[in-house]
Amino acid sequence: MRTITILNGIADDSYTEFEAALEQASKVENPDRRLNVIRLRDLDIRYCTGCWDCWVKTPGVCAHHDDMPTILKEVIQSDLMVFLSPVSLGFVTALTKKACDRLIPLVHPYVEIHKKELHHKNRYKKYPKMGLILIDPEKSLVDFENTRQIFYRLSINLKTDFTLSLHLNGSEKEAHDAFSNL
Amino acid sequence: MRFLICNGSPRGVKGYSEKYIHALTDGLSEHPDVLIEKVLLNRVAEHRDVAARLAAADCAIVVFPLYTDAMPGLTMAFFEEFKPFIGSLGNLSLGFVVQSGFPERIQSRAVEKYLERLTEILGARYAGTAVFGGGMGMNEKRTLLLHDLGRAFFPEKKFDPAILSRTTPMEKVPLVARVLIGVLGLTPLPQLDWIRQLKANGAYEKRDDQPYI
Numbered sequence: 001m002r003t004i005t006i007l008n009g010i011a012d013d014s015y016t017e018f019e020a021a022l023e024q025a026s027k028v029e030n031p032d033r034r035l036n037v038i039r040l041r042d043l044d045i046r047y048c049t050g051c052w053d054c055w056v057k058t059p060g061v062c063a064h065h066d067d068m069p070t071i072l073k074e075v076i077q078s079d080l081m082v083f084l085s086p087v088s089l090g091f092v093t094a095l096t097k098k099a100c101d102r103l104i105p106l107v108h109p110y111v112e113i114h115k116k117e118l119h120h121k122n123r124y125k126k127y128p129k130m131g132l133i134l135i136d137p138e139k140s141l142v143d144f145e146n147t148r149q150i151f152y153r154l155s156i157n158l159k160t161d162f163t164l165s166l167h168l169n170g171s172e173k174e175a176h177d178a179f180s181n182l
Numbered sequence: 183m184r185f186l187i188c189n190g191s192p193r194g195v196k197g198y199s200e201k202y203i204h205a206l207t208d209g210l211s212e213h214p215d216v217l218i219e220k221v222l223l224n225r226v227a228e229h230r231d232v233a234a235r236l237a238a239a240d241c242a243i244v245v246f247p248l249y250t251d252a253m254p255g256l257t258m259a260f261f262e263e264f265k266p267f268i269g270s271l272g273n274l275s276l277g278f279v280v281q282s283g284f285p286e287r288i289q290s291r292a293v294e295k296y297l298e299r300l301t302e303i304l305g306a307r308y309a310g311t312a313v314f315g316g317g318m319g320m321n322e323k324r325t326l327l328l329h330d331l332g333r334a335f336f337p338e339k340k341f342d343p344a345i346l347s348r349t350t351p352m353e354k355v356p357l358v359a360r361v362l363i364g365v366l367g368l369t370p371l372p373q374l375d376w377i378r379q380l381k382a383n384g385a386y387e388k389r390d391d392q393p394y395i
Contacts, residue, residue: 047192047226047254047255047256047259048192048249048254048255049192049193049224050191050192050193050197050247050249050254051193052379055376055379056376056379056380056382056383056385057383057385058385058388059380059385059388059389059390059391060388060391060392060393060394061391061393069393069394072394073394076394076395077394077395088258088262089261089262089264089265089268089300089303090296090299090300090303091252091258091261091296091300092258093258093262094255094256094258094259094261094262097250097252097253097254097255097258098255098256098258098259099255100249100250100252100255101249101250101254101255103250104250106394108389108390109373109376109380110372110373110376111284111372111373112363112364112367112372113355113360113363113364113367116354116355116360117284117286117288117289117354117355118284118285118286118355118363119284123390123391123392124392124394124395142299143299146292146295146296146299147296149291149292149295150251150252150292150293150296152292153251153289153292154250154251157250157251
């Protein structure tokens, strides 16, 4: 069975119907996949301070004592990790970005050439594939493409494939259709 | 002329961004009519107030290190405080300085494109993005480039494209260098700085730990 972890970076109650559809989809019994939804705004997630303790003092473990280790455990044991966020000033929410920054304990500080570029080495043997779902009622293609490119770059850094990118308007119907087909 | 410089590093005055700002400010200060104010974005509680000051400024530069291919989360939190000013900052000239650990320009291209788009969303004038790749740290060459960027910022109120092209001239690592790094990668040489830090912290034996499986 595939495990899909959705990091829900919606920062407030602006998309309650959309989130209800997501919640419903996560409860549907499906022998092929488990949908694991993590609502980031309910958790204690602190900002990465760039201390690099997770690389040089406590390898693989962040210096912060908050809820992020639970997320990292879920993420690294998933087959697909999906960032879900409304568009915010042309990008994802700060809440989503905060969680992205905190993924760095998953990689090693050592560097190597990967895809003809310098990147950090793997810490783990296997990483989940990566996806992005951007909610944007205005459906700006420019914002979608810019955000997609940044997350594509992140997938290279995490040595994984960027296999899903959806641009939704935030309606309950689109949520239902999208999450049913994941 | 009011000029706001925002330090978007989570490390605040302890990080290298502060040194970049110092060099940039030195160049800007050669213009007598420029009143420079510096702010720290790691003081998250002050974001709303700083965003209002930025909206009232003539020019602003946001300096930050590249975190997971874009701005640090707290810098994005600061950007979100611009929402009341969307489309209304026509008098503002807004630029950015990005520090990137890896030497290639391509590592910062995506965020660079986003920063231009952010400026457009705000209705401000894009002053350009200076990308400094090849380590977060400061050196004499960078100090001079930042000083020059500051000095040449006026009268156009934007970074000089000729100087920008010199900040990170390498788009991608050339084939020869990639082969060399690949060969050296068979030895500990490319990792020496990390190895030194791991050993200094007594963490070398745990360097390959996988705590989440």
